[in-house]
Amino acid sequence: MGSVGDGAQSKRAFSGSRLQPALGSAGPDEFLAHLYFPLDHGFLITGDTGPANMAWLQARYGNAVRVISCPPRVVLAAIERKFREVFQHRAVEGLAESEPQFSASTVITRGQSVALAVSLGVVFVLLFAAPQISSMALAGICGVLFMANAVFRAVLLWIGAEEPPPAPTFQSEDASLPIYSILVPLYREANVMPALMRALQALDYPKDRLDIKLIVEVDDRDTAIVADAIAARDSRFSVIRVPSGTPRTKPRACNYAMPFVLGEFTVIFDAEDRPEPDQLRKAVATFRAAPGDVACLQARLNFYNADENWLTRMFALDYALWFDYLLPGLDRLNIPMPLGGTSNHFRTAALRAIHCWDPYNVTEDADIGIRLARVGLRVRTLDSTTFEEATNNFGNWLRQRSRWLKGYMQTWLVHMRSPLTLLRNAGLAGFIGFQLFVGGTFISALANPVLWAIFLLSKFFGVHLLSAPAAAVAAHVSIVGLAAGNGMFAYLAMLAPFRRGWLELTPYGLTAPFYWLLISAAGARALWQLFSRPWYWEKTSHGLCKIGGGV
Amino acid sequence: MTSAILSLATWILLVGLALRHLRAAGYSLHVGAVLVALFSLQLAAAFSANTLHALLLALALFLMAKAALEFAVMHSARGVIALSLSLAAVQVASPAGLMVSAVVVPSLAASHGASRGKNAGLLLLLLFTPLVSAAIFAYLAREFPFDPWAHMAGPLDHLLQPQLFDRMNPRRGGLINAIALIAGAFPIWWMALNYRRARIVAVIASAMVIAIAVAAWMQRSYPLGAFVPAVGGLSLLAIAEIEDAPHRAQRAIAIASASVMVSWLLLMAPL
Numbered sequence: 085m086g087s088v089g090d091g092a093q094s095k096r097a098f099s100g101s102r103l104q105p106a107l108g109s110a111g112p113d114e115f116l117a118h119l120y121f122p123l124d125h126g127f128l129i130t131g132d133t134g135p136a137n138m139a140w141l142q143a144r145y146g147n148a149v150r151v152i153s154c155p156p157r158v159v160l161a162a163i164e165r166k167f168r169e170v171f172q173h174r175a176v177e178g179l180a181e182s183e184p185q186f187s188a189s190t191v192i193t194r195g196q197s198v199a200l201a202v203s204l205g206v207v208f209v210l211l212f213a214a215p216q217i218s219s220m221a222l223a224g225i226c227g228v229l230f231m232a233n234a235v236f237r238a239v240l241l242w243i244g245a246e247e248p249p250p251a252p253t254f255q256s257e258d259a260s261l262p263i264y265s266i267l268v269p270l271y272r273e274a275n276v277m278p279a280l281m282r283a284l285q286a287l288d289y290p291k292d293r294l295d296i297k298l299i300v301e302v303d304d305r306d307t308a309i310v311a312d313a314i315a316a317r318d319s320r321f322s323v324i325r326v327p328s329g330t331p332r333t334k335p336r337a338c339n340y341a342m343p344f345v346l347g348e349f350t351v352i353f354d355a356e357d358r359p360e361p362d363q364l365r366k367a368v369a370t371f372r373a374a375p376g377d378v379a380c381l382q383a384r385l386n387f388y389n390a391d392e393n394w395l396t397r398m399f400a401l402d403y404a405l406w407f408d409y410l411l412p413g414l415d416r417l418n419i420p421m422p423l424g425g426t427s428n429h430f431r432t433a434a435l436r437a438i439h440c441w442d443p444y445n446v447t448e449d450a451d452i453g454i455r456l457a458r459v460g461l462r463v464r465t466l467d468s469t470t471f472e473e474a475t476n477n478f479g480n481w482l483r484q485r486s487r488w489l490k491g492y493m494q495t496w497l498v499h500m501r502s503p504l505t506l507l508r509n510a511g512l513a514g515f516i517g518f519q520l521f522v523g524g525t526f527i528s529a530l531a532n533p534v535l536w537a538i539f540l541l542s543k544f545f546g547v548h549l550l551s552a553p554a555a556a557v558a559a560h561v562s563i564v565g566l567a568a569g570n571g572m573f574a575y576l577a578m579l580a581p582f583r584r585g586w587l588e589l590t591p592y593g594l595t596a597p598f599y600w601l602l603i604s605a606a607g608a609r610a611l612w613q614l615f616s617r618p619w620y621w622e623k624t625s626h627g628l629c630k631i632g633g634g635v
Numbered sequence: 636m637t638s639a640i641l642s643l644a645t646w647i648l649l650v651g652l653a654l655r656h657l658r659a660a661g662y663s664l665h666v667g668a669v670l671v672a673l674f675s676l677q678l679a680a681a682f683s684a685n686t687l688h689a690l691l692l693a694l695a696l697f698l699m700a701k702a703a704l705e706f707a708v709m710h711s712a713r714g715v716i717a718l719s720l721s722l723a724a725v726q727v728a729s730p731a732g733l734m735v736s737a738v739v740v741p742s743l744a745a746s747h748g749a750s751r752g753k754n755a756g757l758l759l760l761l762l763f764t765p766l767v768s769a770a771i772f773a774y775l776a777r778e779f780p781f782d783p784w785a786h787m788a789g790p791l792d793h794l795l796q797p798q799l800f801d802r803m804n805p806r807r808g809g810l811i812n813a814i815a816l817i818a819g820a821f822p823i824w825w826m827a828l829n830y831r832r833a834r835i836v837a838v839i840a841s842a843m844v845i846a847i848a849v850a851a852w853m854q855r856s857y858p859l860g861a862f863v864p865a866v867g868g869l870s871l872l873a874i875a876e877i878e879d880a881p882h883r884a885q886r887a888i889a890i891a892s893a894s895v896m897v898s899w900l901l902l903m904a905p906l
Contacts, residue, residue, distance in 0.1 A: 242716065246713070247711065560778065575767075579712050579715065587754075588753055588756055
């Protein structure tokens with residue numbers, strides 16, 4: 085085997101060559117594992133010239149080839165170009181082929197369809213046979229479910245409010261820090277990319293240990309132009325172009341990028357994210373202090389434009405409750421944790437072992453949190469915040485929220501294909517927690533308008549619900565459920581900003597019942613889309629906020 | 636009978652909480668036991684009134700003061716929840732509780748020392764649970780006419796009838812009660828002068844005195860024994876704030892003993 089060439093030589097060799105048409109038995113997995121790619125005329129490029137890899141290449145090829153050292157991203161680009169179709173297929177079908185039971189490519193299984201049909205049939209028969217009692221009983225059930233969700237969240241808040249143990253120190257020597265990969269899936273985000281670049285450049289992490297992948301769709305030229313310009317100026321960035329295909333979702337784009345990730349740890353950030361600068365160091369320290377089964381850390385999310393209008397304030401309360409209290413509560417109770425959309429830090433090996441994200445699930449983040457728990461891996465929360473842009477107009481909010489609720493429905497359906505297996509995997513507490521937290525989220529959204537309708541009918545339109553004793557009890561349960569549930573949601577929303585000291589947002593928590601009506605509207609839309617367009621990813625527009633967007 | 640069992644349970648709970656608080660404040664088990672025994676003598680004053688009411692009020696105010704003390708040290712969501720739940724509980728425990736809340740809540744919110752917007756937020760947080768619970772009770776009372784308190788008179792009530800304030804006209808009797816409680820709560824005022832944290836307990840004790848005076852002005856009067864257990868609990872919390880210095884235990888026992896004596900002298904006062 086020949087000597088290692090210098091950078092200039094490698095550039096010439098690579099740019100002037102055609103890819104080796106006959107690669108023997110080697111495939112993309114071998115090339116990626118040893119970070120090399122064979123070229124024409126007996127040349128071979130590698131991004132890893134460490135002794136172990138060089139010895140392996142020597143053993144593999146003997147003296148027949150000349151090895152040229154290249155930056156890893158050049159080698160990866162060559163591999164990606166050659167095996168694009170393979171990677172594309174894996175990105176879409178990897179999970180569905182290897183673990184079909186976890187794939188949302190099937191929306192609802194035959195068994196689930198039968199169960200749903202039988203349940204609906206029974207309900208219709210009962211409604212026909214005893215309309216008043218049955219409808220009120222249904223309303224009572226809605227009230228109980230709505231209240232159960234609120235009570236569970238209150239319990240989680242109480243547990244999550246416990247002061248966390250002191251975070252591990254993270255003043256690691258730069259030399260001891262591992263390579264950290266950052267995935268940034270982008271689609272029509274050219275307008276927010278300068279701010280994104282500033283936010284990522286502000287990260288306190290050694291430059292030579294950052295591997296930032298800007299993932300763009302191949303037909304999104306505007307974003308690609310800006311991404312290329314950034315990558316040309318800063319060697320930490322590289323651009324990955326995702327070929328056209330369906331489903332056109334964020335997880336598909338991330339899956340496509342995953343084979344080219346170099347880091348021991350991988351995190352996802354969205355285009356509008358502003359992570360706290362020390363987040364990566366904190367994550368490394370927390371991973372190193374945690375047991376090996378901790379595969380993922382979820383950082384807290386909140387918004388830099390919370391003060392923009394009522395919707396952004398309510399959204400900020402929503403996120404503060406979710407990330408500051410509810411997820412830490414799930415963490416402490418060891419209940420499977422649905423991840424938030426960004427700032428999920430993974431051990432890369434664990435992420436690959438579970439076949440990354442489900443491209444058919446529109447809340448792939450929630451799903452992957454549950455899947456990690458089901459294979460015995462844990463998700464913990466990370467005491468660091470990423471600030472995002474809250475959607476500041478109703479249309480954008482509705483699209484985003486209905487996608488989330490549709491994704492929660494998908495996730496619930498996927499993991500309830502075999503309830504007994506879920507029970508075995510997650511344990512009783514995990515199973516109940518999953519029902520209340522994942523199922524309860526969309527069921528509450530759907531139950532809320534039913535309860536409001538009963539309340540309004542009985543109070544303002546003179547409909548007498550109380551003529552049968554059983555109906556009277558059910559009507560009271562539903563009305564108490566509505567009042568207590570909404571009251572509790574309002575109180576939780578009011579408490580939500582406490583940890584951050586944003587008490588001036590507290591009065592807005594009183595309007596939570598109206599916010600919940602909006603969530604119900606999104607829930608109805610999500611239910612419709614679940615059957616009409618299950619894998620459709622409704623794009624949330626960013627860069628619309630008028631305040632706080634700078635780094 | 637139910638009332639007697641509930642009274643006993645409340646008594647045990649109060650004594651247990653008090654001992655736990657004293658132990659957490661650094662008192663030895665022996666000293667804590669002595670202080671709790673003295674506290675029990677003050678709880679016994681409940682026998683001169685509706686026993687369960689008096690003990691529940693003492694429990695609710697004890698929990699409120701404890702939550703307020705903890706909240707002052709650590710501003711946490713749990714602290715806010717505990718405090719607002721205790722405010723809700725105190726108005727259930729006694730009709731005077733609503734007035735106690737009315738004085739205590741703004742004082743606590745104002746003592747937060749933050750901006751007006753943040754103080755308003757805290758005020759809302761503290762008031763929310765008491766107001767919602769009041770609304771729920773009102774709804775239940777209207778839909779299911781049932782007064783649980785009507786069934787709470789029990790065999791332990793008015794076992795002792797040492798004090799005759801309540802034979803006077805309600806306004807005069809109530810005002811004398813308020814003045815008597817100011818005297819009976821002397822450990823609280825004393826501690827408040829010396830220890831900053833004890834001022835929180837003093838605010839709650841003041842609120843109780845004001846509530847009694849207002850009730851008296853509205854021609855509503857209750858036996859003094861209905862409030863002595865509550866004063867005893869608050870005094871114990873104030874005494875727990877004595878700094879950890881030589882003779883701390885002796886000072887605490889002396890003050891608690893004096894408090895018990897004053898309480899019983901007032902109860903026995905031949906007016």
